[in-house]
Amino acid sequence: MTNTPSSSAMSATLAAPAAGGPWGLFGRRKSASKPPEETDAKRVQFNSRLLPYLFLAPQMAIIFVFFYWPSVQAIHSSFYLEDPFGFGSTFVGLANYTDVLKSGEYLGIARFTAVFTALVTFFSLAIGLLLAVKADGVIRGNATYKTLLIWVYAIAPPVAGLMGMMMFDQHIGPLVKFAAFFGWDLKVGLNYNDTAFAMIVVSVWKQIPYNFIFFLSGLQGIPVSVREAALMDCRSGFRRFWTVILPLLAPTAFFLLIINTTYALFDTFGVIDVMVKDKAANNPITLVYKVYMDGFRGNDLGGSSAQSVILMIIVFVLTIFQFRFIERRVHYN
Amino acid sequence: MAAINITNVSKIYAGGVEAVKSVSIDIADGEFIVLVGPSGCGKSTLLRMVAGLEAISKGTVEIGDRVINDVEPAERDIAMVFQNYALYPHMTVYNNLAYGLKNRGTPKAEIDARVAEAARMLEIEQYLSRKPRALSGGQRQRVAMGRAIVRKPAAFLFDEPLSNLDAKLRVSMRGEIKQLQKRLGTTSLYVTHDQLEAMTLADRLVVLNGGQIEQIGKPLDVYHTPASTFVASFIGSPAMNLLRGTRDGNQLHFGSQVLDLGRAPAFPGQVTVGIRAEDLRIATPGEQALTLKVDYIEELGAQRLVHGTIDGKKLTASLSPEIEIGETMPLTIAPERLHFFDADTGKRLAQPFAVSEGKRVERLEIAGA
Ligand SMILES: Nc1ncnc2c1ncn2[C@@H]1O[C@H](COP(=O)(O)OP(=O)(O)OP(=O)(O)O)[C@@H](O)[C@H]1O
Ligand SMILES: [Mg+2]
Numbered sequence: 193m194t195n196t197p198s199s200s201a202m203s204a205t206l207a208a209p210a211a212g213g214p215w216g217l218f219g220r221r222k223s224a225s226k227p228p229e230e231t232d233a234k235r236v237q238f239n240s241r242l243l244p245y246l247f248l249a250p251q252m253a254i255i256f257v258f259f260y261w262p263s264v265q266a267i268h269s270s271f272y273l274e275d276p277f278g279f280g281s282t283f284v285g286l287a288n289y290t291d292v293l294k295s296g297e298y299l300g301i302a303r304f305t306a307v308f309t310a311l312v313t314f315f316s317l318a319i320g321l322l323l324a325v326k327a328d329g330v331i332r333g334n335a336t337y338k339t340l341l342i343w344v345y346a347i348a349p350p351v352a353g354l355m356g357m358m359m360f361d362q363h364i365g366p367l368v369k370f371a372a373f374f375g376w377d378l379k380v381g382l383n384y385n386d387t388a389f390a391m392i393v394v395s396v397w398k399q400i401p402y403n404f405i406f407f408l409s410g411l412q413g414i415p416v417s418v419r420e421a422a423l424m425d426c427r428s429g430f431r432r433f434w435t436v437i438l439p440l441l442a443p444t445a446f447f448l449l450i451i452n453t454t455y456a457l458f459d460t461f462g463v464i465d466v467m468v469k470d471k472a473a474n475n476p477i478t479l480v481y482k483v484y485m486d487g488f489r490g491n492d493l494g495g496s497s498a499q500s501v502i503l504m505i506i507v508f509v510l511t512i513f514q515f516r517f518i519e520r521r522v523h524y525n
Numbered sequence: 526m527a528a529i530n531i532t533n534v535s536k537i538y539a540g541g542v543e544a545v546k547s548v549s550i551d552i553a554d555g556e557f558i559v560l561v562g563p564s565g566c567g568k569s570t571l572l573r574m575v576a577g578l579e580a581i582s583k584g585t586v587e588i589g590d591r592v593i594n595d596v597e598p599a600e601r602d603i604a605m606v607f608q609n610y611a612l613y614p615h616m617t618v619y620n621n622l623a624y625g626l627k628n629r630g631t632p633k634a635e636i637d638a639r640v641a642e643a644a645r646m647l648e649i650e651q652y653l654s655r656k657p658r659a660l661s662g663g664q665r666q667r668v669a670m671g672r673a674i675v676r677k678p679a680a681f682l683f684d685e686p687l688s689n690l691d692a693k694l695r696v697s698m699r700g701e702i703k704q705l706q707k708r709l710g711t712t713s714l715y716v717t718h719d720q721l722e723a724m725t726l727a728d729r730l731v732v733l734n735g736g737q738i739e740q741i742g743k744p745l746d747v748y749h750t751p752a753s754t755f756v757a758s759f760i761g762s763p764a765m766n767l768l769r770g771t772r773d774g775n776q777l778h779f780g781s782q783v784l785d786l787g788r789a790p791a792f793p794g795q796v797t798v799g800i801r802a803e804d805l806r807i808a809t810p811g812e813q814a815l816t817l818k819v820d821y822i823e824e825l826g827a828q829r830l831v832h833g834t835i836d837g838k839k840l841t842a843s844l845s846p847e848i849e850i851g852e853t854m855p856l857t858i859a860p861e862r863l864h865f866f867d868a869d870t871g872k873r874l875a876q877p878f879a880v881s882e883g884k885r886v887e888r889l890e891i892a893g894a
Contacts, residue, residue, distance in 0.1 A: 415609070415611065417607045417608075417609055417611035418611050418612075418613060418614070420578050420598075420605075420607070420611065421605070421607060421611040421612075421613070421672075422613070423577075423578065423598045423599065424576065424577075424578075424598045424599055424601075424603070424604065424605055424625070425599065425624050425625035425628060425672075426599055426624070426625070426628040427597055427599035427600060427628065428628070431628065435624070436613060436615075439615040440614065440615060442615075
């Protein structure tokens with residue numbers, strides 16, 4: 193009997209198919225590195241060359257009607273002086289632009305917009321991240337909690353916005369009363385700084401659920417074993433967060449940075465509108481609101497168009513900057 | 526380097542599942558212990574309790590005379606190699622290795638030296654500046670090993686580190702791990718469900734079943750003297766044949782078939798008889814034999830597995846390929862090569878023919894018995 197236990201067992205193991213293979217696990221879990229085959233497998237083959245364009249058509253039509261067409265219109269009218277009473281228009285070249293850029297009021301608003309955007313973006317990202325990190329610790333593996341928290345996303349933004357504004361209501365707003373308790377006579381809509389403060393708070397408040405959900409799902413996508421490896425390599429939870437969790441969350445954070453910048457620039461219009469209630473005189477407003485004021489209140493279509501074009505350029509430059517200088521530092525799986 | 530003492534450790538998960546039941550293992554300094562058992566038997570749970578990734582419900586774990594039940598994982602002076610490697614995807618291989626050292630405030634020059642040494646040992650020098658995603662499974666495995674080695678911990682913990690590799694690579698990595706561990710002399714606790722991996726790596730095996738230790742012993746002791754039918758069927762491939770037998774005087778009856786033992790063994794009438802496939806041999810003409818009705822044959826090259834039945838019960842024999850196979854084959858076995866287990870509890874009964882067995886196999890330790 194020449195048969196040793198290990199040799200007979202080894203041949204049996206060799207004969208069995210390699211369970212899973214090296215990619216088995218990476219494919220199934222949302223894990224650190226996806227094999228290139230994975231992406232290839234998702235590529236769809238179309239029989240007709242036309243079909244993919246047909247599928248794209250509705251989206252393209254919407255983008256064209258609601259984005260390209262108005263943009264072209266805006267660029268066109270920014271070179272004209274529109275008669276306020278609708279009796280034709282005169283070509284004025286770059287006069288609308290020079291007027292806008294020379295106006296001290298406009299530059300002041302631009303400065304406020306920059307500060308406002310930076311603060312709203314920073315705080316809504318930071319608070320959203322903080323809440324997500326806290327929630328992630330609690331709900332790991334608990335599906336019920338997760339579902340409940342994700343509901344926030346479905347119901348919160350409009351309601352939250354409304355509630356936020358009621359908080360600052362001059363007569364019934366609890367935050368106004370709370371401020372009064374500390375001797376701060378909060379006059380939203382009357383005092384420049386108070387209004388700016390309320391605008392930032394409500395804008396941040398409205399955006400937190402959105403950021404929270406994205407950060408939370410980003411956190412849940414970080415492989416458990418990587419966190420555990422970090423746990424054995426690094427004692428300080430704070431340091432682990434900065435060196436492992438946050439870098440792995442960077443793609444989410446970068447996406448949210450762009451979304452939030454755009455939000456602060458444009459989507460805060462409603463908040464501002466309610467706060468300043470058309471009395472922009474002594475109140476802080478952003479560039480978008482100024483476009484609306486000049487175009488629809490002041491009937492200066494040319495000037496307002498020039499402002500829109502300037503805004504477009506700002507967003508364009510900002511986005512390019514973000515992609516060129518920040519995205520490079522982002523780790524994608 | 527340190528000894529690890531696991532004393533009466535239990536794990537009760539929320540919901541009342543008792544995954545590990547009062548397990549005690551004393552691991553000597555520098556010893557390579559392999560935890561082996563079927564899926565769900567609590568191997569990973571036990572390992573993770575030692576690692577600090579899972580709270581210890583009952584009992585104590587000591588690493589080098591220090592009870593570490595409430596010590597942070599990073600402070601336990603251990604390093605772990607994970608099944609899916611768990612490399613930091615955003616860090617280069619160098620930084621993956623250096624991360625743990627940096628966090629411990631190791632001087633830069635020493636980090637460099639240690640990373641270089643580990644990289645040389647594992648032959649991953651040329652990948653140091655790559656990110657893990659640009660490595661193959663086997664290379665990632667090496668990096669994961671490197672991350673454990675550079676720390677120079679008191680103990681290595683491995684949770685099925687080879688199960689994501691293909692069969693061939695698994696065999697070669699297995700050899701490397703064994704060599705590396707011998708060279709570094711670091712106490713190791715290794716989890717696998719692959720009994721062959723367990724046999725080849727272990728200084729001592731711990732066979733777990735349902736959260737309890739079935740047997741602790743040197744691989745060959747466990748192989749030759751399994752403490753229970755569970756161990757007998759789990760360790761060794763093909764699995765040990767287990768048949769119900771009835772003693773009648775000097776004879777052992779398997780249904781209608783009879784094996785003469787030569788003298789009366791001292792155990793109850795009903796037993797479970799264990800027969801290793803390679804212990805069976807063709808009976809010489811005239812010798813008393815069991816008649817195997819052959820069903821099919823598995824060719825393994827060096828030997829041939831003959832699967833069949835005796836009196837309707839399955840039996841596998843490992844025979845030399847030179848032997849001609851008929852429809853039925855007369856098989857016999859030396860009585861001292863038989864294993865006897867209690868028919869009800871499955872526990873091993875003392876070998877009644879222990880004289881010759883004692884020569885072949887050293888005494889073994891049976892835990893929990
Ligand atoms: N978080 C948990 N909560 C409740 N039960 C758990 C938990 N984790 C594991 N278990 C249970 O504990 C038992 C042991 O699990 P464990 O992961 O230790 O098995 P294992 O021996 O490592 O198996 P495998 O070889 O499949 O990895 C299983 O029955 C499992 O269902
Ligand atoms: Mg396991």
